[in-house]
Amino acid sequence: MNDYxxxxxxxxxxTIIIFLLLGIKLSNKLKNDALLLFIQIILLLNLxxxxxxxxxxxxxxxxxxxxALIALQKSILNAGVxxxxxxxxxxxxxTEHLSEFFILxxxxxxxxxxxxxxxxxxxxFLSLELATIPIAAxxxxxxxxxxxxxxxxxxxxxxxxxxxxxxxxxxxxxxxxGSINFEALPALLNGSPIQIMAFVFLFTAFAxxxxxxxxxxxxxxxxxxxxxxxxxxxxxxxxxxxxxxFISTLYKVFLPLEHIWYIMIMGLSxxxxxxxxxxxxxxxxxxxxxxFSSIAQVGFILVGISSNSGAGxxxxxxxxxxxxxxxxxxxxxxxxxxxxxxxxxxxxxKGLYKTNPLLSxxxxxxxxxxxxxPPTAGFFGKLFLLxxxxxxxxxxFILIAALNMxxxxxxxxxxxxxxxxxxxxxPIEKIELLPSVKFALILCAAGIVLVGLxxxxxxxxxxxxx
Amino acid sequence: xxxxxLILIPLFTAVAVLLTRNNQQVKWISLTxxxxxxxxxxxxxxxxxxxxxxxxxxxxxxxxxxxxFPSWHISLxxxxxxxxxxxILLTAFVVIAGVLVSWNVEKMTKEFYxxxxxxxxxxxxxxxxLDLFVLFFFLEIAVIPKYLLIGIWGSxxxxxxxxxxxxMLMGGSxxxxxxxxxxxxxxxxxxxDLLQLSQLHIPIATQKIFFPLLFVGFGVFTALFPFHxxxxxxxxxxxxxxxxxxxxxxxxxxxxxxxxxxTYIMPDGAKEYANIIIILxxxxxxxxxxxTMMQKDLKYINAYSSVSHCGFVLLGIxxxxxxxxxxxxxxxxxxxxxxxxxFAVIGMIYERTHTRQVDExxxxxxxMPFTISVLFIVGxxxxxxxxxxxxxxxxxxxxxSWEHTDSFHRIATILACMSIVVTAVYILRAVSKTAxxxxxxxxxxxxxxxxxxxxxxxxxxxxxxxxxVAPSWLTDLIKxxxxxxIQKIVAVK
Numbered sequence: 001m002n003d004y005x006x007x008x009x010x011x012x013x014x015t016i017i018i019f020l021l022l023g024i025k026l027s028n029k030l031k032n033d034a035l036l037l038f039i040q041i042i043l044l045l046n047l048x049x050x051x052x053x054x055x056x057x058x059x060x061x062x063x064x065x066x067x068a069l070i071a072l073q074k075s076i077l078n079a080g081v082x083x084x085x086x087x088x089x090x091x092x093x094x095t096e097h098l099s100e101f102f103i104l105x106x107x108x109x110x111x112x113x114x115x116x117x118x119x120x121x122x123x124x125f126l127s128l129e130l131a132t133i134p135i136a137a138x139x140x141x142x143x144x145x146x147x148x149x150x151x152x153x154x155x156x157x158x159x160x161x162x163x164x165x166x167x168x169x170x171x172x173x174x175x176x177x178g179s180i181n182f183e184a185l186p187a188l189l190n191g192s193p194i195q196i197m198a199f200v201f202l203f204t205a206f207a208x209x210x211x212x213x214x215x216x217x218x219x220x221x222x223x224x225x226x227x228x229x230x231x232x233x234x235x236x237x238x239x240x241x242x243x244x245x246f247i248s249t250l251y252k253v254f255l256p257l258e259h260i261w262y263i264m265i266m267g268l269s270x271x272x273x274x275x276x277x278x279x280x281x282x283x284x285x286x287x288x289x290x291x292f293s294s295i296a297q298v299g300f301i302l303v304g305i306s307s308n309s310g311a312g313x314x315x316x317x318x319x320x321x322x323x324x325x326x327x328x329x330x331x332x333x334x335x336x337x338x339x340x341x342x343x344x345x346x347x348x349x350k351g352l353y354k355t356n357p358l359l360s361x362x363x364x365x366x367x368x369x370x371x372x373x374p375p376t377a378g379f380f381g382k383l384f385l386l387x388x389x390x391x392x393x394x395x396x397f398i399l400i401a402a403l404n405m406x407x408x409x410x411x412x413x414x415x416x417x418x419x420x421x422x423x424x425x426x427p428i429e430k431i432e433l434l435p436s437v438k439f440a441l442i443l444c445a446a447g448i449v450l451v452g453l454x455x456x457x458x459x460x461x462x463x464x465x466x
Numbered sequence: 467x468x469x470x471x472l473i474l475i476p477l478f479t480a481v482a483v484l485l486t487r488n489n490q491q492v493k494w495i496s497l498t499x500x501x502x503x504x505x506x507x508x509x510x511x512x513x514x515x516x517x518x519x520x521x522x523x524x525x526x527x528x529x530x531x532x533x534x535f536p537s538w539h540i541s542l543x544x545x546x547x548x549x550x551x552x553x554i555l556l557t558a559f560v561v562i563a564g565v566l567v568s569w570n571v572e573k574m575t576k577e578f579y580x581x582x583x584x585x586x587x588x589x590x591x592x593x594x595x596l597d598l599f600v601l602f603f604f605l606e607i608a609v610i611p612k613y614l615l616i617g618i619w620g621s622x623x624x625x626x627x628x629x630x631x632x633x634m635l636m637g638g639s640x641x642x643x644x645x646x647x648x649x650x651x652x653x654x655x656x657x658x659d660l661l662q663l664s665q666l667h668i669p670i671a672t673q674k675i676f677f678p679l680l681f682v683g684f685g686v687f688t689a690l691f692p693f694h695x696x697x698x699x700x701x702x703x704x705x706x707x708x709x710x711x712x713x714x715x716x717x718x719x720x721x722x723x724x725x726x727x728x729t730y731i732m733p734d735g736a737k738e739y740a741n742i743i744i745i746l747x748x749x750x751x752x753x754x755x756x757x758t759m760m761q762k763d764l765k766y767i768n769a770y771s772s773v774s775h776c777g778f779v780l781l782g783i784x785x786x787x788x789x790x791x792x793x794x795x796x797x798x799x800x801x802x803x804x805x806x807x808x809f810a811v812i813g814m815i816y817e818r819t820h821t822r823q824v825d826e827x828x829x830x831x832x833x834m835p836f837t838i839s840v841l842f843i844v845g846x847x848x849x850x851x852x853x854x855x856x857x858x859x860x861x862x863x864x865x866x867s868w869e870h871t872d873s874f875h876r877i878a879t880i881l882a883c884m885s886i887v888v889t890a891v892y893i894l895r896a897v898s899k900t901a902x903x904x905x906x907x908x909x910x911x912x913x914x915x916x917x918x919x920x921x922x923x924x925x926x927x928x929x930x931x932x933x934x935v936a937p938s939w940l941t942d943l944i945k946x947x948x949x950x951x952i953q954k955i956v957a958v959k
Contacts, residue, residue, distance in 0.1 A: 311537075314537070368610065373606060373609075373610050374606045375603070379603070379606065383643070384538065387650070390644075393651060395647070395648055395676075398644055399640075402640035402641075402643050403637070403640055405640060406633055406636045406637050406640055409633065409636050410633055413613065413632060416613075416614075417625060417628075417629075420617065421617040421618055421624075421625060422625075455535045455536075455540075458535055458537065459536060459537055
């Protein structure tokens, strides 16, 4: 009995929080401000709880399993949700359905936790759906905006499509091997055509969720239409969760097919980096811009994944942390500006430094980190991904990735140029930051500077991933 | 001597600048930081000489090592040899002069000084790192501040120049990065440590493929032809101190990298590609000189002449003799001091006349005797007058090059020598048009250099003359280090 409580600790805590919020909603006693504070505190407690009493083990005949690395991955997601609860306070205060919003977010998080822990394709599919459907509802959360409903529609259709493909892949796997158990599968995979076909279908479903080119077409529209808090959840936390499970599936379950997936990943990685970058170059809206830049970043994650080694896992997990704080900082600044002035165009950011130096520096730090410039954490994150990928000796691949970093630098610098260099008669006025937003932004900025320089963070992940 | 101080002093200065609100205080803090750094560099120089005099023949002195990312075999491994000491001295000189000439920057003063200090931090860290990863880290730190310095405080088509510079330099570092990874993975025992790598022998096939990547990557920083195109734009658009740092320090990062990283750990590769390096650098020397002749803007004159002068650095490296490499390093120091001073003087003139076009000046010697005299001396140094650093450095390169007896090397040397004549033409023309002749009425009440500008000029002049008159204090430092590099080259024969 105790085992259940400890092994499923994070899932249980999140379930309790969801019910708590439901109770509060039904009793209708708390005002938005108080409720938000309550949610922030409880999410912080959830984050802290993630670091204690962790144990390796599995339940339900291996359908659910957890290790120290998985616990860390869940904590990373928790940290992201906590930051999201702080960063977008400006928007939360305006929304009428705060508790519903967090109930949906936490349901998706619950799905992701289960997803990371799943040890069986049935569990995998159910938790993936649990992680996806609430997001579709969340995308539509700006109820009065048409663009938001449109985004939700796209999200639902594309997820339904990818779920279909995933289910087809799973059934083929079952048909070809007679098992859907992660433990048993590697021994049963022999690379027969039907297995390869099944694998390609599964891979495609992952590619949809990770917005790998050419399965990325839904991304920018959904990101633009969704409320910014949801966009950042999608682009950071949902990406991270899928990346975690993608890597463990490839490295453990589909290890016998490595010769196939290495080539697939390499090709898709190059396509994703190049196309993501090319599209990011011409975006005017900051949310679309960050959407395409996040597509390009996934291309880099694939470079790390291609290595199939402990270094690959640790560099991906490490990069996820870095990417999360950097991207959330960028989204946080964009949200602070958009919620007060409604401005979302990069051109409108001209001269921002004159009026908002703090926001400008944080945005610049975040973008430098995304571009991989030292001393920010992004430098280390990207370099470790590339180094992990280089271990296979495919230097042409690494050279393409490195050259893509320059293209990405160009567009990140474009935003920096708007903010710092270009003149504007009427720059965005002084933005009043809510205390929680300011705290979260400074937290992110400190993280961007320190996560790279403090090497023990990487070492810790590295020990866990061996 | 604790080398960590060389990183910590600028780090603390930068933090102190960030925490200060008063612009005047920012300047004084930066100046204090730069002075302490200069003292530290001089102490390092004295300590290094004392060690060498005492017979300490270790390859790298004052080594320190701290673990950083043990799982990637990355450590903060610091150490210096004569070449690094020379570079550190150069950096310290240019930094303090740069801080002094920027005294009247009033636009976003705090940010300006912060970025300057960050640049110097990158340079110091680069010159003392013995770990390739850490070296790369510091190399990149020295790029982005330049982008902002040019973009925010620059002039002319500053946005274009800033972008071009940042992208080209990052492109260079991308090549370096791939080269470093190849080095890292080519060894059975993974390491980024420069000393360990130099002990082991990197497979010849790896060297042949990846030496060009490393050399070109670093070469972009030091205006290797045809990757020099960022130089004129970047230099001419940057604010005065930015240009000084760019030409005085940043271009040296490339030369140092070519020597310390590419040539040192890949001697086979260096031998393989030596002739191509010689051809490219000879082209750069001549092309730079002729292009300078066509320029009318003082900053462009200095920028294009930098392409030519940095060609000597690469020529010295490409010739692969002990003397030529010594000359290359001498040229790095000499060019660093000279060009920084040149840009400082141009800045002083521009601030008063609001033009950089030589045709619009004239007779300035009468109203700005100090400034124009300095310009004159710098010009003479640039055209290689004996007694100044330029002569010693270029002569050493030529002497080293002449050691080769075959016609290819001889022809390259002779062609490179011819640039001196061209240099004399453009320098004398520029100086005479600026200094002599009738003076424009609007310039008749210009004032001469202020105390801070004079101080900056005198510091840099002192360096130029000290090398020119008694070069041995510098060559003594460099020769043993050059010898170690050459021994590796000879060993591969």
